[in-house]
Amino acid sequence: MSDEDPAERLVEDTRVPRLGEIGLENFPPYLMNRIMGRYNASLREEMTRLGLTTPKMRTLAVLSVLDGLLIRELSIYAVVEVSTLSRALDTLERDGLILRITDKDDSRAVRVHLTPKGRQTHEQLWPHLADAYQQMFQGISDADQRAFVATLQTILKNVRKHPI
Secondary structure: OOOOOHHHHHHHHHOOOOHHHHOHHHOHHHHHHHHHHHHHHHHHHHHHHOOOOHHHHHHHHHHHHOOOEEHHHHHHHHOOOHHHHHHHHHHHHHOOOEEEEEOOOOOOOEEEEEOHHHHHHHHHHHHHHHHHHHHHOOOOOHHHHHHHHHHHHHHHHHHOOOOO
């Protein structure tokens, strides 16, 4: 018989393993960061050619689907801090890719709209985004892709702070 207290054994059994025990290659946040880092790096050359940075590219991509968002909503969807987004919007507006328009219902709020030039720029980048996406899922079945996306959606619901 062991002299070990059953409560101590329970604490030991339920403790969260340390990162060194899990290993970086088995730690999902690390893997997600590596994947997005490689994804963004694979697009950098084309983004640079179009005068875009990652925050600008994300802004155009989101607006290509959800045009007319409030700046705070755009910040959430584009996963860009508001201060960084504000600088990106200044440049995008100067370059004629977006318009910032005061909200008709709240004069303190600003909505961001894609211009035709902004949509055209996104369309030029889209084949590169699509190629990087296809490469990411090479050799993964459609069913596994759907399951993966469903898992990511659940994880996002678990960690998000905003309803969007």
